[in-house]
Amino acid sequence: MLDVLTGFVGELRAAGLPVSLTESLDAAEAVHHVPLEDREALKYALAATLVKSSTHWKAFETAFEVYFAMRGPQFDIDADEGGTVDRPDDDADLPQGEGQRGRQGGGGGEGLTPEELAEMLFRALMNANEAQMAALARQAVGRFAGMEPGRPVGGTYYLYRTLRNLDLDGVLERLMESARQEAPDGTLTPLEERLARDEFQSRLDALRKEIEDEIRRRLVADRGTEALARSLRKPLPEDIDFMHATREELASLRRAITPLTRKLAVRLARKRRHGRKGPLDFRSTMRHSLSTGGVPVDPKFRYPRPAKPEIMVIADISGSVAAFARFTLHLVHAISSQFSKVRSFVFIDGIDEITRFFETADDVADAVHRINTEADVVWVDGHSDYGHALSVFWERWGEEITPRTSVLLLGDARNNYHATQSWVVQEIRHRARHVYWLNPEPRAYWDTGDSVVGEYATYCDEVFECRNLRQLERFVSELA
């Protein structure tokens, strides 16, 4: 057990979780107090001692599933296959490496067609029969995933193959259809419709998770714990690279950004309040002097009026950098109370001011959606043209830059070999307090190909590499 635990802690550390020595000792002690055969209890005991942040939960769960997969009751694939009722066993499709399980295939109806499988799955989902869903998930993986031992592909590939064959969207529609038929008058009110859909959706999610677990279990058996853990390792939300984030990762980034903005706002507000002292507050000093008989022992000071910077954000929202721009806009506007004024501009090859979207919309997500649909950012062909966008900016809004303004330029400065018009940045620099450039590309790629960030950089106060939330957060907190 200790070996497994050490390996597990090592894996967590490799995944980026800060696990200290005392914490791993705690974990070892905690394990004594829970029944080892209870996998859930073990999981919570380890989580409580090793994981100290909710954003790290996902990474923990993945590692846990891998390291303790073999030891759970679910792993007894052979054992409970006979136990599940009214489900003919069919493991004949299993690859050769898993042959010892293949022999089970003789037990039940040999030729379970995909249609029958789908039918049974449908029924299990309809009745929310969890045991059967789990069994069918196992079945589906065996049949559709086509897993080959030793083949160096990730689990997502098998997941995709399995899900494609199951056509869960179609199943959802069928479920909805039959729910409608079961209703007394043959139709559902919109509210019922919505609730039924959510219910089925959550059952489908459970099924999908079952399937993922099953694939992982088989991969563990095939490749061994450590190798698999390494291949499943994913960056923590704050370390995800904006430029290469998958759709799921973007979703997790979006979830992470709201608490982040709140934290940032609280921190900045506090910093302001506890900053250096302001001028003497005479009234307050006199009031407090009464307790010392009118002698002003304890002078009171006014809180300083903080100098809040004005911000102008100019963001490239073309293709690959769009995600980055969105997060930055999100962050800046969420803490806009920390600035005296925030104005935002977006461009591809044309440029448009988007401050109005943030002012009218109640929440930032809404505003971002409207920006994507309504802002007028295409001038000729919809390929980034920094030069044109900047010169139009200068023409239309350049006058409004004041010595209190900080200008943020966001983008990878990949200019498609257009003219750079870097004199604009120079002019901006003359008028503004600061000019910063945030580049979501790794530093090593700067000034390669059509990237001209170096040319703009000469006129900026500083150029920052800003590839993930951690870097972005650090920059914004220094800015305010």
Next chain:
Amino acid sequence: MSGTDETPSAGGARTPAPLGFPEPGPPRFDSVGDVRSRLAEGGYLADDGIAGVVYLADRLAKPVLVEGPAGTGKTELAKSVARVTDSRLIRLQCYEGLDESKALYEWNYKKQLLRIQAQRVVADGDGEPGASGSDLPGAEAGHGETRSGVAWRDLEEDIFSEEFLLARPLLEAIRSQESVVLLVDEVDRVELETEALLLEVLSEYQVSIPELGTVRAERIPLVFLTSNNTRELSEALKRRCLYLHLDYPSLERERDIVLTRVPGIGAELADQVARIVRSLRTLDLKKYPSVSETLDWARTLVVLGVESIDAEQAKATLHVLLKYRSDLERASKELTVADAQG
């Protein structure tokens, strides 16, 4: 009294406190299942994770750091644990600017002053009526070196004794003879530096008072810290705690919570309430409805005499659940218009 080292504050002459951990006392729970069933009797429905962490906290004598969105029952958990274990609940509400004198202990300086005054009155009565003009006790030293020196030492020992100590929540929890649940509420509100105050209490279960010595726990209290996650807590604090993330409950658990907490609600209505709330939480809202708001909503519906919700009633009472206008609009739109794919 009994919780302190016997030696008074005679400088370095104090014997060092024996190393080792205070006695944890008899365990409060027998097993994870026991935690669960007893909490359920007390009206708090714990899932496996919650019960497991509470059980471990008791066995390992470690504090629990409970984090999660507002209104998911973080404070309630501590209260319920106190209730079912017949413990006294001592609560320390954290706020910005909380300091030692509010969290740990404070010398009752008014009483100390009185004591000094009283001493002087007695001394004056002894035969030196003229001395009453001086403000500081030390000024007496001018009169008779030996006599007032002794008197001063006596006085010092006297005024820095337990009698003049005001115990604040943390010290009180440590000194208590009975079983105690200590709740440090919203620990993320104090400044990072203030967190350090908690560390000694949380890891050693002791409080060091320079004038008195170290006060060690008679019986280790069960400590809960709650945090709304408005800032990252320090590593040092996290390391000393077990971590529990309380999220919105699953559908089944929320339904059960509604059933136990709302008197007079039917099973069907509770089920509908839980389902609608789950649907709302899948939407992209500014603030998701919390468990306490779910309960408020369920109570509202019961008071209105609703037995089964339809869309109109839901719309009319949604403001109990959602507190932002944009959220309300979005929710009522989503709930009444069937999904476009449907």
